[in-house]
Amino acid sequence: MMNDPDDRVRHLLRDVTPDDARRTAPPPAVWDAIAAEVGHDARADTADATDETVAGVVAPIPLRARHRWSWTLGAAAVLLVAIGAAVIIDARRADAPDLIAAVDVTSEGLPDAPAGIATRAIIEETGGVRRVALDVSGVDVGADEFLELWLINDDITDMVSLGVVRNGGTFEIPAEVELADFPIIDVSVEPDDGVPTHSGRSVLRGRLEA
Amino acid sequence: MSAALLTRPDWHNVPEEPLRRVSDQMTEPTTLDDAFARGGDSVLRAAYDEHGSFVYSLCRRTVGEDLAADITQEVFVAAWRQRASYDPARGSLGAWLTGITRHKIVDVLRREARHRNERLDSSNVLLDVSDPVEWVRQLGDRMLLADAMEALTERARAVIELAFVEDLTHEQIAASTGIPLGTVKSDVRRGLDRLRRHIDFDPPTGET
Structure with missing residues (x-):
């Protein structure tokens, strides 16, 4: 067999x-x-x-960290969201997008951000799938860093990563996320260290008005 | 809010180059694999440090804690004496050691079955599975795959899971993850090469 x-x-x-x-x-x-x-x-x-x-x-054999992989649990859930969304995208591709919001995101008041950067995030819905479109080409990052897009709650205690931003792009908002619960659009500089949490170094931020 | 949503979608963030070098150890014979085949000072200890927990854990899950230590000892002694028959080009040292372990475990199960006047291929009281030999083989291979998956980049792991577990086409994976199609294809091909090296390794002769 x-x-x-x-x-x-x-x-x-x-x-x-x-x-x-x-x-x-x-x-x-x-x-x-x-x-x-x-x-x-x-x-x-x-x-x-x-x-x-x-x-x-013998040449040193790096013993793999015994942080055991968990794709059968956590990663699978993330992937299944992506699969479900992809099916919806395929089914509804012909639909025209509906504008949900246009949010100004700026570096104003952020201690780790270079001054004077401003751009606009566009949130649209197409066939039940919401996406954020954003251009961050004005933000410089170091060689070992990247930018990451987040939705954050008003208390800054809970957040959802929408992914890595390179220059710009369109990012899907998971269906489970209520925008009213996560109204803050945030772009952070993340070191390339494999740590999945927010670095605390925000360079762009804006708030979706109710 | 599920915990999964609080982490990054993992395929976005994996720096490709540095991690690929680590997981290349899974495709190409590692230095330890090569050194073990040649024999020499320190390699048995190095092999034991790298694979001892794997062998012991497989034994524990099949023959129980009491016998696991003895079998682990037998496996490494047998492996050392047969090291000339190990060919790194044919598979990983871990897979080869798993083959030896499997045969030792099956020997134990057969002995126990004889004591109970049962045939091993009939329903086994100890294991409560219908085919203990195949069960041990699959368990060992699943444990090997768990390690091999862990050594892949997060992105490759996600792509492999979507391709093999969720049965998505390469095009569907590219569409749903945003990973370029060519990258998806190479991740699947290379990932499969790496995983295959960890199973389907013919057991050493004379071990049954």
Whole structure:
């Protein structure tokens, strides 16, 4: 059965559970027993292990952080939103967009922003899908940084990322998001550090009026 | 507000180059894989540090905690003695070790089945599965894939999931994620190459 390796990968991927990513380290006695059984070579290894030169002979093997991947949970939810939206987009492509709002977003009053930047975010709805269109080509970022578009609540306690902004583009607002609950449109400078939360360095901000 | 919405859509933000170098270790034989095949000081310990938890965890889930330590020991001793038969070009060291582990586990299950006068291929009380041999194989491969998926870039992982789990076409993935079609295709192809290296590895001979 499933002799084609690609088919096997496909079938197995569907069945992977979070348990399959969980690991338990063996008790220390296991290595001692291995070293005792294979004799000379491994005893030399054990000595190496104590002064941290184990990886010195072999090139260092970076042990992957045991932050186990969670696509079966969180990422899948994000992706399913995208899939659902794509289906809607396909079905309603011919629809003309309805303008929901045009919001001025500026650097005014933001301590981390260069002064005098102003642009406008356009929010439109097409076939039930809302999108924000934005041009940020006036904002400079460093080589290890990028801009990210957010919707934020009035308390600045909760936010939704709409994605990375390069020069400009159109960003879908997830169907679950009530714009009245997240009226602030925010563009932040994010370091390229893999940390998914807002950096706190906003460079553009505007508020959708009710 | 679901927690998922508070994180970035992950395919947007992955710096392609630095991460690709990390995951290339999954396609091309790593230094450890090569060194293990040649043998030499320190490699058994390095292999144990990298794969010991995997082997032990697979044993725990199949034969239980009491036997897991013994089998883990047997696996690494057997692997060391047979290291000349490991060919890094054919698959990852992890996949090869999993093959050895699987055979050790099946041996244990067979012994236990004999004690209970049951056939292993009939319904097994311990495991409560109809085909324990295939069950162990699939469990090992799923654990290998879990590791291999983790080593992919977030974007490649998302694309692979959409292609293989959600069964979207490349065009649908490009349309729904905004990733260029050519990138989707190369992510799928390269991702599949990497994942395949972690399964479908013929077990070493003489281990059954």
